[in-house]
Amino acid sequence: MTTIHALSHRVRRASAAGLLVALAFSGVARAGGYPTVTDARLAAAATDNGWLMFRRDYAGNSFAPFTQINTHTVKNLHLVWSYRSHLKQGYESTPMVNGQYMFITTPKDHLIALNAVTGKVLWKYVRPMPGVGFKTVCCDVVNRGVALYGDDVYMATLDNYVVALNAISGKVVWQRQLKPADVGYAMTLAPMILKGMVIVGESGGEYGARDFIQALNARTGALLWRRWTTPAPGHLGANTWPKGMYKHGGGSAWITGTYDPSTDTLFWGVGNPAPWLAKLRPGLNLFTDSLLALHPRSGKIKWYYQYTPNDSWDYDGVNTPVITTLRYHGTTYRAIVHADRNGWFYAINRVNGKLIYARQFTRATSVEGFKNGLPYTNNALRPAMNKQVFTCPSFLGGKNWWPISVDPVTHLAYVPTIHTCMTMKGAPTFYHPGLPYLGESFEVVHDPADHHWGALQAIDLDTGRQVWDHESDLPWDAGAMSTAGGVVFSGSARGHLYAFDARTGAVLWRSPQLSSGVIAPPSTFMVNGKQYVAILAGWGGGTPIWGGKMVPVVKNIPRGGHLYVFALR
Amino acid sequence: MLSLSLAAWGVPRGEAAVPALYTAAQARAGHRAYEHHCAACHGRQEQGLVGPALSGPIFASPKANYKVRDIYLFLSVNMPAYAPGSLTPKQYVDIMSFLLQQNGFPAGRTALTHSMASTSAVPLLYHGPRPPTRHARAGGGCGARPSVPRSGAPAASPHCEALVGALPGARTDPPAD
Numbered sequence: 001m002t003t004i005h006a007l008s009h010r011v012r013r014a015s016a017a018g019l020l021v022a023l024a025f026s027g028v029a030r031a032g033g034y035p036t037v038t039d040a041r042l043a044a045a046a047t048d049n050g051w052l053m054f055r056r057d058y059a060g061n062s063f064a065p066f067t068q069i070n071t072h073t074v075k076n077l078h079l080v081w082s083y084r085s086h087l088k089q090g091y092e093s094t095p096m097v098n099g100q101y102m103f104i105t106t107p108k109d110h111l112i113a114l115n116a117v118t119g120k121v122l123w124k125y126v127r128p129m130p131g132v133g134f135k136t137v138c139c140d141v142v143n144r145g146v147a148l149y150g151d152d153v154y155m156a157t158l159d160n161y162v163v164a165l166n167a168i169s170g171k172v173v174w175q176r177q178l179k180p181a182d183v184g185y186a187m188t189l190a191p192m193i194l195k196g197m198v199i200v201g202e203s204g205g206e207y208g209a210r211d212f213i214q215a216l217n218a219r220t221g222a223l224l225w226r227r228w229t230t231p232a233p234g235h236l237g238a239n240t241w242p243k244g245m246y247k248h249g250g251g252s253a254w255i256t257g258t259y260d261p262s263t264d265t266l267f268w269g270v271g272n273p274a275p276w277l278a279k280l281r282p283g284l285n286l287f288t289d290s291l292l293a294l295h296p297r298s299g300k301i302k303w304y305y306q307y308t309p310n311d312s313w314d315y316d317g318v319n320t321p322v323i324t325t326l327r328y329h330g331t332t333y334r335a336i337v338h339a340d341r342n343g344w345f346y347a348i349n350r351v352n353g354k355l356i357y358a359r360q361f362t363r364a365t366s367v368e369g370f371k372n373g374l375p376y377t378n379n380a381l382r383p384a385m386n387k388q389v390f391t392c393p394s395f396l397g398g399k400n401w402w403p404i405s406v407d408p409v410t411h412l413a414y415v416p417t418i419h420t421c422m423t424m425k426g427a428p429t430f431y432h433p434g435l436p437y438l439g440e441s442f443e444v445v446h447d448p449a450d451h452h453w454g455a456l457q458a459i460d461l462d463t464g465r466q467v468w469d470h471e472s473d474l475p476w477d478a479g480a481m482s483t484a485g486g487v488v489f490s491g492s493a494r495g496h497l498y499a500f501d502a503r504t505g506a507v508l509w510r511s512p513q514l515s516s517g518v519i520a521p522p523s524t525f526m527v528n529g530k531q532y533v534a535i536l537a538g539w540g541g542g543t544p545i546w547g548g549k550m551v552p553v554v555k556n557i558p559r560g561g562h563l564y565v566f567a568l569r
Numbered sequence: 570m571l572s573l574s575l576a577a578w579g580v581p582r583g584e585a586a587v588p589a590l591y592t593a594a595q596a597r598a599g600h601r602a603y604e605h606h607c608a609a610c611h612g613r614q615e616q617g618l619v620g621p622a623l624s625g626p627i628f629a630s631p632k633a634n635y636k637v638r639d640i641y642l643f644l645s646v647n648m649p650a651y652a653p654g655s656l657t658p659k660q661y662v663d664i665m666s667f668l669l670q671q672n673g674f675p676a677g678r679t680a681l682t683h684s685m686a687s688t689s690a691v692p693l694l695y696h697g698p699r700p701p702t703r704h705a706r707a708g709g710g711c712g713a714r715p716s717v718p719r720s721g722a723p724a725a726s727p728h729c730e731a732l733v734g735a736l737p738g739a740r741t742d743p744p745a746d
Contacts, residue, residue, distance in 0.1 A: 133627040140619045427646045434633050441653040551651040
């Protein structure tokens with residue numbers, strides 16, 4: 001049991017770390033009561049009363065300094081309001097909050113502004129997509145939320161638009177299409193705001209799109225720079241592709257990056273190469289399955305680290321690269337930590353891109369180990385036309401996109417995990433714009449050594465070792481959030497929001513069963529001195545589509561979207 | 570000659586250019602297999618849910634420029650998504666027949682085969698609704714094919730949603746995750 005003593009201990013430590021100093025000034029309330037989102041507020045988003053960006057702060061921690069809901073009080077959480085959406089596909093959006101405004105997105109790119117305290121709908125924008133077939137959207141017609149800047153709110157859409165809307169009125173300020181719909185590209189990520197730019201990344205690794213990260217002027221929508229993730233001839237990495245194959249080489253960039261002001265570096269993860277069958281494209285296939293360290297003003301590459309070389313298993317490297325500091329074997333490092341689809345937890349020196357350590361967080365056989373700081377693969381586990389392999393994790397991971405949270409107080413990373421392996425075999429494929437370009441057939445199965453499909457586990461940043469583990473019979477497909485109250489939140493496939501003791505993993509509180517399973521990350525915010533926790537339930541995403549033997553297990557989870565907001569009684 | 574024989578089979582004139590590639594019996598068997606293996610993701614009206622629409626002017630558009638073989642080779646290798654390639658060749662051929670029917674291709678006397686479907690360069694274009702086969706939906710059901718597949722709610726009516734979702738009414742509350 002958690003004791004008061006343990007709690008006060010936590011609070012002292014948090015104060016010492018400077019986390020509890022008065023919450024940052026949260027903007028001047030303007031006409032309509034909407035506090036303008038400035039660069040200064042974004043830089044201090046970690047301590048803002050709202051939730052201003054995808055993973056709360058530029059470092060990607062998803063750690064909130066609030067302590068009202070803590071290990072002692074969390075048992076008094078109750079529902080304050082809820083909002084139901086009729087769409088039956090997956091809900092992956094993080095509720096973003098500025099002042100009393102909350103913004104959520106739904107499947108098919110509906111954007112809804114609500115009063116964060118009462119749940120009253122302020123306005124709703126339904127992205128018109130006549131003529132769009134959603135042909136090249138692999139893993140459900142999802143959206144992961146908005147970005148906030150000035151008095152505007154930004155969404156990236158399945159038909160490849162970046163749309164800026166006025167946060168108060170919901171009117172479109174500008175919109176710009178980066179690629180046509182249905183020819184390989186789609187966007188599902190929450191945009192990032194940095195230095196007056198809105199930055200997005202394209203999906204499309206399953207369709208032979210040549211993907212990219214794109215910066216636009218946040219005020220006008222003008223295109224600023226484009227970072228292609230597969231290099232054309234004459235560019236760094238071009239010799240890692242067979243002639244011409246970079247043109248349909250994938251390398252999607254479908255999860256929001258992070259930013260390190262101390263080195264002025266933008267970090268962004270890159271997805272799998274296309275087609276999936278690596279035999280068709282010998283070489284390292286840079287910069288697929290890699291971490292890119294970019295100059296934010298130009299998109300130029302400072303350095304890169306490839307998590308999976310010449311990937312044949314669909315191990316996208318897009319999972320959030322979280323900026324932190326850790327001590328390994330007596331040395332302090334400014335680091336990136338990242339739990340990869342391939343089953344390894346990476347700590348990378350964020351100044352020079354060198355590996356600090358890598359450790360398996362679930363069974364991993366395709367990437368076998370590391371030599372001189374670089375991963376090597378087990379070539380016997382590479383599928384071919386007439387060769388079926390059995391390897392781990394499955395192409396879903398390890399861990400899929402569901403973001404980890406890093407808690408600077410406990411010094412732990414909270415990692416949603418699935419225990420899957422797969423059979424995989426080469427299959428015929430051809431490139432046709434609008435059709436998948438895979439070259440493999442596959443089936444996701446259980447890790448034979450683990451009878452649970454999923455888990456939420458805590459990993460010590462200094463060692464990469466597991467500290468606690470909450471196992472689940474169903475896959476754990478939802479993001480994590482930690483708080484200075486010593487409580488970690490995450491939702492389950494069965495439809496409960498969980499509050500764990502950040503140190504021990506003990507379940508401190510579990511919500512009543514929500515109307516659907518959770519695949520979205522939670523957020524938390526303060527209004528008028530009261531702390532709230534928000535979560536979207538709405539089962540869907542990649543697991544029920546591609547999940548092989550998991551599909552029958554999750555088949556009866558009810559569908560439909562429901563936003564829940566909790567606070568203390 | 571093709572147009573003559575189509576006319577002889579009762580295909581309205583003016584659409585004679587649309588070849589008959591499958592038999593009505595294949596489409597009927599394909600409909601059953603589709604409902605079982607595909608409808609959960611693509612919709613009972615092929616209108617699209619988490620997977621794209623598989624009939625109508627947006628799916629089978631000149632812009633998409635699919636040939637019959639493109640769609641057949643893809644679906645017979647990669648679908649259903651959770652168990653790619655797991656159906657028999659006959660099932661895939663039947664399902665292809667059903668999809669041709671739903672995109673306005675007429676049934677004929679010659680059965681579609683795996684090798685015909687794998688090599689057919691016939692453009693897969695939407696030719697408008699066809700009279701349903703005996704087994705297929707006729708009126709009622711989930712309502713008409715939506716003019717814009719996959720817009721808004723997954724299906725036209727509550728009745729349709731119930732069919733599409735395949736979800737249990739009540740939830741039990743099993744033990745902890």
